[in-house]
Amino acid sequence: MTYRVAVVGVGPGREVDISGKSHAFAYEHADAYADREDCELVACADIEREYAERFAEEFGIEGGVYEDHGTMLDEADPDLVSVCTPIPTHAPIVTDCAEADVEAVHCEKPMADTWGAARRMAEVCEDAGVRLTFGHQRRFGDPFRQTKELLDEGVVGDLERIEISWGNFFDNGTHSLDLAAMFNDEHPAEWVMGQVDYSKEHVRYGVPTADHAFVSWQYENGVHGIAATGDDVPLSGGSYDFYDCWHRLVGTEGVIELGRREEPALRYRRDGEGWTEVEVDDEFDGRVDLAIDDVVRALSEDGETELRAEHALNTTEILFAGHESSRRRGRVELPLEIDDHPLVSLIEAGEIEPTEPDDRPPHPSEADE
Ligand SMILES: NC(=O)c1ccc[n+]([C@@H]2O[C@H](COP(=O)([O-])OP(=O)(O)OC[C@H]3O[C@@H](n4cnc5c(N)ncnc54)[C@H](O)[C@@H]3O)[C@@H](O)[C@H]2O)c1
Known part of the structure; x- marks a missing residue:
């Protein structure tokens, strides 16, 4: 096939x-x-025709160049669609794919711009029997796989707490919390409490993104999570080193540190012993080839993939609940019963206004906006 x-x-x-x-x-x-x-790559669509033509030429797509994904779905009749557009367009495009009867959609992260849209896109695909997966390819990277193996071997006993310190809470957070979910065997969370700060404007892939955040949560199996993100993280000189590593995994008998700023990138220490260093391949960005391999394998075997919407929803719920906790000024019990993105609603209501402009250079595709 x-x-x-x-x-x-x-x-x-x-x-x-x-x-x-x-x-x-x-x-x-x-x-x-x-x-x-x-x-076989048979079609591509981009609202910028020049981009689609450039892509088609590189990948030898003949006659399958579109500006409108709807026309592409009608005419090219794909089995599998990758959606790599800005975040607010994910849910509508995925929904159109499901209605066009494709077999599978592999959509980029984060899932959607609101919690309601994330849930609905998953429901629409479930109802239509369409396999929906998300681009959390980092979990296929060697450092993360080796960390999971250490946990499964019980080198630090039973996992009790996952500490995260990397990037921002929403866009990078979708990766770091997805990895946390993998480390904790995909258990959903029970409650989330947090505070996010949007004093610095940062619109990332079409969605306002809080950099500085402090969020904690508890998974159903009792494991705790803590994320401290942003350039102004207390006790640190940068977004990365609150714990001096991306993930610090605390077990009943020791601790694992992953994604350390200094070598080694991965190490662990059993209680009462010194550090053991673990050599890892430099695959912190993950492996898109292995992610797509998992997606296609699941499709051909009628099996499951780790990247399925059910897993992505668990992570996305914590992301939106962290913002909701900030809005409510209190702990949020799950399941999360909101429809919007709390940060965006607060900005639109004039209750939050960034005081510092976004001073990063625009992406080439946004330069004319
Ligand atoms: N998994 C990862 O590690 C990873 C890394 C980078 C980006 N991403 C994700 O990929 C997505 C895209 O990011 P990017 O870096 O490729 O952005 P990009 O701006 O380079 O590309 C997005 C393209 O989508 C096009 N587009 C916008 N609306 C469209 C529509 N309605 N129909 C068709 N085309 C449309 C734009 O013209 C643009 O060419 C985002 O969701 C981002 O979070 C994921």
Whole structure:
């Protein structure tokens, strides 16, 4: 069986300077499909025709160039669609794919711009029997896989707490909390409490994104999570080193430190013993090829993939609940019963106004806006 694959939102191209906010991630998806014998890239769509033409030329897509994904779905009849557009467009495009009867949609992270949209896109796909997955490819990176193996081997006993200190809470947080979910065997959370700060404007992939956040939560199996993100994290000189590592995993008999600023990137220490260093491949960005491999394998075997919507919803619920806790000024019990993005609602109501402008260079595709 050869799957007909289409990509929506291809980006300006890999040759474009990517020092700005984003980097045409569709090329990573397409590289993975192009390497497979069971997939054929048959169509692509981007509202910027020039981008779609550039992408089609590189991947040998003949006649399948579109500006409108709806026309693409009607005419190209793909089995599998990768959605790599800005966040607010994920849910509507995924919904259109489900209504067009595709077999599977692999959508980029974070799921959606509101909690309601995230839930609805998952429901629509579930009802239509469409496999929906998300681009949390970091979990396939060697450092994260080796960490999971250490936990499974019980080198630090039973996991009790996951501490995260990396990037921002929403866009980077979707990765770091997805990894936390993997470390904790995909248990959903029971409650979330947190505070987020939006004094510095930061619109990332179309959604206002709080950099400085402090959020804690408890999973159903009793494990605790804490995330401290942002450049102004207390006790640190940067977004990265509150715990001097991305993830610090505290067990009943020791601790694992992963993604350390200094070498080694991964190490663990059993209580009463010194540190043991673990050599890892430099795959902190994850492996898109293995993620797509998992998606296509699940499709062909009628099996499950780790990247399924059910797992992504668990993580996304914590992300939105952290913002909701900030709005309510209190702990939020799950399931989360809101529809919006609390930070966006507060900004729109004039209750939060950033005092510092976003001073990062625009992404090439946003330069004219
Ligand atoms: N998994 C990861 O590690 C990772 C890394 C980078 C980006 N991403 C995600 O990928 C997505 C895109 O990011 P990017 O860096 O590729 O952005 P990008 O700006 O380079 O590309 C997005 C493209 O989508 C197009 N587009 C916008 N609306 C559209 C629509 N309605 N129909 C068709 N095309 C449309 C834009 O013209 C643009 O070319 C985001 O959700 C981002 O979070 C994920």
